[in-house]
Structure formats: structure tokens, C-alpha cells
Amino acid sequence: MTTFAGLPTPPALPAGMAGRPSMADTHDRWPFPEALSYLISRRMTGRLTLYPSGVILHLNDGRVDGAQGHRLLGDVLLEQGLVNVDDLTAALITGGLLGQTLLRARRLTALQLRGALRQQVRGALRDVLATPPERYEFVPGTALPSPSAGVPGGEVLAEALTRGGTLPLGTIFQLAPVTAPVSMTPDQWALLRWVNGRRSLRRAVQLSGLPDDLAFTAARQLIELEVVEHSAITELKFIVAQLKPASSVRQPPAGIRGNLFIKYMDGTQDVWSVVQKLNFPPEEAASLLCAMHRDDLLDIVQGRAEFQRLLEQY
Known part of the structure; x- marks a missing residue:
């Protein structure tokens, strides 16, 4: 079904594809600008759905290629004088993606379409950053067809920092x-x-x-x-570990903090949540997790690709 937005919903790919994790969280637990910064810095491709607004941001290698569920592309094109109502009506009757249909009909150039898509994306970003979503979900997927907005990640982050007025001081870079x-x-x-x-x-x-x-x-x-x-420490948000049964070759760690940490490795909660409960420095938790895995004390039950990235640095 074609809408004025002119954007398809890319098919979801398996979670963790090429090391790209699915991600769902709340603004209270992980502030949305920080989560957006993570997705951009990890150069992820897929769709980021925001609730309760239902706005979808389409990411491609850390750029923002499109915004769906905010302002309609047809409205932007009309406002800019790039098409008239008859052009728009004819394109909608033809079907397919609105922008692509107008391109084939030579009613738009690729440069004009990209400019309109960028305005659509920037408007959506201004609104969602001014009023952050209560929760959000990222699902890896395929990129939108070209031409797309292609708003650079650095520009998006500049907007996020300006709107938020604060820096992610607690984030490890x-x-x-x-x-x-x-x-x-x-x-x-x-x-x-x-x-x-x-x-x-x-x-x-x-x-x-x-x-x-x-x-x-x-x-x-x-x-x-x-x-x-x-930093790879951010991957603790996606890693779930489980303690292996004790045996003659697998014994609990001797240190008090190590024992306290491993007690929570029950295969049900991510390591970041454990860090918050114990008030451990994230870098200490990362070191403990990697050391205990190397000592064959832990199994990684979720987030193996993310753990591998952490393991390479610790």
C-alpha cells in the first residue's frame, strides 16, 4: 500500500545479523539520545521504531535515510513546489513508492527527491528529540532504495546534543x-x-x-x-550470561566481588542490569565477564556477537 510517506517497511532480518543486535529499551533506562548515538556509532542498518508516536527512523550504515509516520513526503513536495496536486494524485494512482514513481515519471530529479527526504527526516528528528519516546525498538533490516535522505550521523548527533542540552557524560567512548x-x-x-x-x-x-x-x-x-x-562496554546491555555447574575443573572465583558478580549470571538478565544493581564500574564488570568466560565459568546465552567484540578488547 502506497502512502504520501513513500517509504517501504524493510523486511526484518534475524537478530544479531552481522553483529547487529535487535534492541528494545525505555528512555528512563537508557536515554534515547544515547541509544541513537550508539546505533549511529555502530553504523547500524535497520529500522528504529519509537513509541507511542509510531515514528520509524530508517538507518543505513549509521546515516538516517528516511522517516516514516511523521510528516508525509507528499506534503513536503507540495510545500516546496516540486510537484502539484495532479502530479501527486497520478503518482498515487500508479502505485509503488511515491518518490520512485515521481522519478520514473520525470516529475522529480534525484537531487530534488533527496532534498525533500532530508527535510522530512530533519523535521522528524527535531520533534522526537524535543519529546523523547517512552520506549523504542531497533530491528536490523535492509537499507531503503536510493536516492534516500542520507543524513550524516554526525549531523544527527549534533542535533541530539543541541536539543538535549546535555552530554552523555556517563558513556564510555x-x-x-x-x-x-x-x-x-x-x-x-x-x-x-x-x-x-x-x-x-x-x-x-x-x-x-x-x-x-x-x-x-x-x-x-x-x-x-x-x-x-x-566503547565495546556498551555491549553489556545486550549480553546475557549463565554460570556453568561447578566441577573439579570449574570452581567459583576466589574474590568477594567476583563471587557477587557471578551470582547474578543466571541467564535471565543482561549484564548491564547487573552492573546497575551492584553499582560496579562498567569496565570492572567487562573485565570480570571476559575473565570468567576464559576460565570456562560462564556460557553466553544471548549476545554472542556483542560479547566477541567485548572479548577482543578485554
Whole structure:
């Protein structure tokens, strides 16, 4: 069925495809801007559904390619004067994806369609960031057909940080792979040198020695430039582990904190929830989890691809 939105719903792919996990959470537990930042920094492809609004953001390799359930594409095209009502009616009668139909009919150029899609996406982002969803769900899927909005992840993050007015200070960042040359200011470098995938952004700001206002500005710029990304520690949100039965070769850890940690590895709750209950530093939990798995004390029952990424760093 074709609508003015002109966007298909991509078929869902199996959870964990190519290391891309399905994800469902609430804004209270994991603030939506931080979750969006994670999806972008992990360069995920699929659809992000927001509740109760029902808005769907279509992601492609960390870019936002389309917004569904917000403002209709037909309305945007009419407002911009790119089509008239007769063009729109004829395209809807023809069927198929609205944008593609108008392209084939030579009523739009690819550049005009992309511009309209970008305006549609930016409007949706402004609204959902101004009023974050109560809960959200990401499901891996296929990318939308070209031309699409292709709004860069750095631009989306800049909007999220500006709208939210706060930084994800509790998030642990690491250096991101950067293929193009990047010019760094002294303040940006003073902060970046403390980003190591182990300490929170708050701690990196403290260690940088910069005044808070300069440090926060540098942090926003580094995130927007996409030279930092979420650490593998974030994957604790998707990992569920289970204690193996004790045997002559598998004995519980000797330390008190290790015993307390492993007590909660019951195969029913993700490791991040355990970290919150125990008030353990996330990096300590990551080290314990990987060490206990190497000692053959734990089975990973959910999030194996995410655990493998964590294991490579710990």
C-alpha cells in the first residue's frame, strides 16, 4: 500500500545479523539520545521504531535515510513546489513508492527527491528529540532504495546534543576508525588523548584539565566529527550470561566481588542490569565477564556477537 510517506517497511532480518543486535529499551533506562548515538556509532542498518508516536527512523550504515509516520513526503513536495496536486494524485494512482514513481515519471530529479527526504527526516528528528519516546525498538533490516535522505550521523548527533542540552557524560567512548584527515584544535586534542575505551566521558573531561565549558564544547565537536564512538562496554546491555555447574575443573572465583558478580549470571538478565544493581564500574564488570568466560565459568546465552567484540578488547 502506497502512502504520501513513500517509504517501504524493510523486511526484518534475524537478530544479531552481522553483529547487529535487535534492541528494545525505555528512555528512563537508557536515554534515547544515547541509544541513537550508539546505533549511529555502530553504523547500524535497520529500522528504529519509537513509541507511542509510531515514528520509524530508517538507518543505513549509521546515516538516517528516511522517516516514516511523521510528516508525509507528499506534503513536503507540495510545500516546496516540486510537484502539484495532479502530479501527486497520478503518482498515487500508479502505485509503488511515491518518490520512485515521481522519478520514473520525470516529475522529480534525484537531487530534488533527496532534498525533500532530508527535510522530512530533519523535521522528524527535531520533534522526537524535543519529546523523547517512552520506549523504542531497533530491528536490523535492509537499507531503503536510493536516492534516500542520507543524513550524516554526525549531523544527527549534533542535533541530539543541541536539543538535549546535555552530554552523555556517563558513556564510555573509544577512538573511532577515521579514514579521512581530520583537523584537531588544541582543546579537542587535550580531551581526545584521555579517551581510551575504559573511562567515561565525564572522567576524560576531568583529566583533560580544561575548564568545563571548553571541555564540553570539545566533547560535542569530537562526537559530531565521529572521531569517537561508543566503547565495546556498551555491549553489556545486550549480553546475557549463565554460570556453568561447578566441577573439579570449574570452581567459583576466589574474590568477594567476583563471587557477587557471578551470582547474578543466571541467564535471565543482561549484564548491564547487573552492573546497575551492584553499582560496579562498567569496565570492572567487562573485565570480570571476559575473565570468567576464559576460565570456562560462564556460557553466553544471548549476545554472542556483542560479547566477541567485548572479548577482543578485554
